[in-house]
Amino acid sequence: MRLITHNMLSCNIKGVTNGFPLRIEAGNVIKKEVDFNPDFIRHMFAKLEWKALVEGARSMGYAELPEDSPDAAVLESDESFLKKLHHALLELHLEEGALVCPETGRKFPVNKGIPNMLLHEDEV
Amino acid sequence: MILDVLRSIRTSSSSSTTTTTGGRIILQSFGFYSVSTSKMRDIKVKSDSRELITSSDEEEEAAAQIIESVSIREKEISSSSLSVKSTPEIEKKYVHRVYDAIAPHFSSTRFAKWPKVAAFLESLPCGSVILDAGCGNGKYLGLNPSCFFIGCDISHPLIKICSDKGQEVLVADAVNLPYREDFGDAAISIAVLHHLSTESRRKKAIEELVRVVKPGGFVLITVWAAEQEDTSLLTKWTPLSAKYVEEWVGPGSPMNSPRVRNNPFFSLESIPETEVSTKEQKADNSPFIGLESIPESEESTRELKETKASIVEQKEESLEALKKSQQEYFVPWHLPYHRAEVSGASASALATGLAKKDDRKGAVVYNRYYHVFSEGELERLASRVGNAMIVDRFYDKSNWCIVLQKAALNQD
Numbered sequence: 001m002r003l004i005t006h007n008m009l010s011c012n013i014k015g016v017t018n019g020f021p022l023r024i025e026a027g028n029v030i031k032k033e034v035d036f037n038p039d040f041i042r043h044m045f046a047k048l049e050w051k052a053l054v055e056g057a058r059s060m061g062y063a064e065l066p067e068d069s070p071d072a073a074v075l076e077s078d079e080s081f082l083k084k085l086h087h088a089l090l091e092l093h094l095e096e097g098a099l100v101c102p103e104t105g106r107k108f109p110v111n112k113g114i115p116n117m118l119l120h121e122d123e124v
Numbered sequence: 125m126i127l128d129v130l131r132s133i134r135t136s137s138s139s140s141t142t143t144t145t146g147g148r149i150i151l152q153s154f155g156f157y158s159v160s161t162s163k164m165r166d167i168k169v170k171s172d173s174r175e176l177i178t179s180s181d182e183e184e185e186a187a188a189q190i191i192e193s194v195s196i197r198e199k200e201i202s203s204s205s206l207s208v209k210s211t212p213e214i215e216k217k218y219v220h221r222v223y224d225a226i227a228p229h230f231s232s233t234r235f236a237k238w239p240k241v242a243a244f245l246e247s248l249p250c251g252s253v254i255l256d257a258g259c260g261n262g263k264y265l266g267l268n269p270s271c272f273f274i275g276c277d278i279s280h281p282l283i284k285i286c287s288d289k290g291q292e293v294l295v296a297d298a299v300n301l302p303y304r305e306d307f308g309d310a311a312i313s314i315a316v317l318h319h320l321s322t323e324s325r326r327k328k329a330i331e332e333l334v335r336v337v338k339p340g341g342f343v344l345i346t347v348w349a350a351e352q353e354d355t356s357l358l359t360k361w362t363p364l365s366a367k368y369v370e371e372w373v374g375p376g377s378p379m380n381s382p383r384v385r386n387n388p389f390f391s392l393e394s395i396p397e398t399e400v401s402t403k404e405q406k407a408d409n410s411p412f413i414g415l416e417s418i419p420e421s422e423e424s425t426r427e428l429k430e431t432k433a434s435i436v437e438q439k440e441e442s443l444e445a446l447k448k449s450q451q452e453y454f455v456p457w458h459l460p461y462h463r464a465e466v467s468g469a470s471a472s473a474l475a476t477g478l479a480k481k482d483d484r485k486g487a488v489v490y491n492r493y494y495h496v497f498s499e500g501e502l503e504r505l506a507s508r509v510g511n512a513m514i515v516d517r518f519y520d521k522s523n524w525c526i527v528l529q530k531a532a533l534n535q536d
Contacts, residue, residue, distance in 0.1 A: 007307075
């Protein structure tokens with residue numbers, strides 16, 4: 001699971017109103033290189049919940065992202081920032097671990113890089 | 125409604141006075157509404173559809189059985205508080221377990237990219253995030269290299285196949301996507317919704333697709349059509365009977381569907397109150413012959429023969445109508461023995477009767493549940509989703525397809 005996906009994932013248990021972001025319990029994180037595409041990264045930026053990304057990256061062992069969401073100028077011209085964002089979003093993989101609902105504490109397992117977000121009968 | 129109809133038949137037949145030969149009920153095997161009686165007969169049609177003609181002796185029994193089975197269902201429906209997001213048994217057994225068992229074989233047969241889907245994906249702007257709900261073996265993930273795809277499917281074995289190809293995927297339920305809203309630039313649902321067994325679940329899945337894309341984002345949905353181009357295919361499918369209705373749960377079950385509620389032949393008007401000649405009955409152009417009570421009193425032998433002939437004719441018409449109206453099917457999947465051995469799932473599937481062996485074909489035969497869509501059905505369903513508009517609709521290669529666009533922010 002990459003952080004780009006984590007930034008979208010939310011706990012959908014019945015009645016939960018505060019299911020985002022899921023807290024990451026990182027067991028095994030690996031890095032896989034992906035070609036850098038600055039335009040894609042700029043496009044992604046608008047979708048992101050910045051705090052969730054920073055916290056998620058930290059959980060996966062990457063602390064290079066600024067705490068505060070950068071402004072447009074940075075996005076436009078600062079390539080080193082864009083590369084950090086690229087690295088965080090696309091190159092870090094949670095292979096083993098869990099995603100934890102902030103409201104209920106429910107753990108969604110991640111195995112071989114695949115999160116299992118299926119709910120049990122009583123959660124639906 | 126159907127209860128009222130059946131009770132009226134029962135009342136009228138029990139109030140018949142003298143004759144024993146009069147009064148027959150033709151029960152149309154209307155898709156899955158057929159009911160087993162002791163006189164169930166296989167009709168010589170290629171499909172497995174069953175239809176019943178009961179003699180006057182058993183008409184009351186038949187009617188009673190229908191009433192009973194319907195009232196059980198109605199009780200289940202009214203007392204059922206199961207969420208639309210709960211998976212009904214029929215889907216657990218005949219969708220989830222099947223795909224889990226056949227995943228690698230299934231994947232090996234799913235490689236041809238459908239041009240219309242490819243065109244849709246290629247039309248999306250560079251850098252789009254595309255969500256594929258029910259991605260199967262990931263055939264479309266990464267099809268447009270300038271976009272980022274996130275796929276999900278309820279089948280872990282299929283997701284594993286995607287993951288092995290380096291795709292970004294997760295295991296999730298299309299009726300309850302674990303995504304926050306407005307994230308995706310576009311979403312696709314290719315040959316997925318026809319595996320959902322109730323209308324409310326199918327509608328929910330469409331709502332989910334719309335929910336997870338951004339305002340102004342596009343959603344492409346394709347489903348199998350009832351109107352198949354290759355009609356010989358239909359002979360290999362098993363239309364479902366009431367036996368499987370037991371497995372269907374919750375509101376939106378077939379007994380409660382608009383198709384039943386709005387169907388004129390289930391209404392009281394279709395029962396002739398007075399003596400109607402057989403000729404008049406034949407003249408009725410409605411394809412849904414269904415529950416007609418042939419008048420009982422004073423039928424002569426000649427009229428009886430005419431009645432029989434017209435019954436046969438009506439039966440053929442109703443079978444035609446059945447074929448047209450039939451939308452619930454089991455579609456077989458033949459898993460070759462050598463493939464089945466690899467997956468341990470087949471041993472237990474055979475043991476529990478979920479699958480059968482076909483030695484002649486050297487394959488384990490599984491059945492997949494399908495609700496195939498009739499013309500306009502997908503559109504009607506999608507048009508009930510509030511914040512999206514249909515922007516394209518087409519029929520292609522035996523599939524009904526639509527493209528929706530989610531309402532932009534400053535509209536509602």
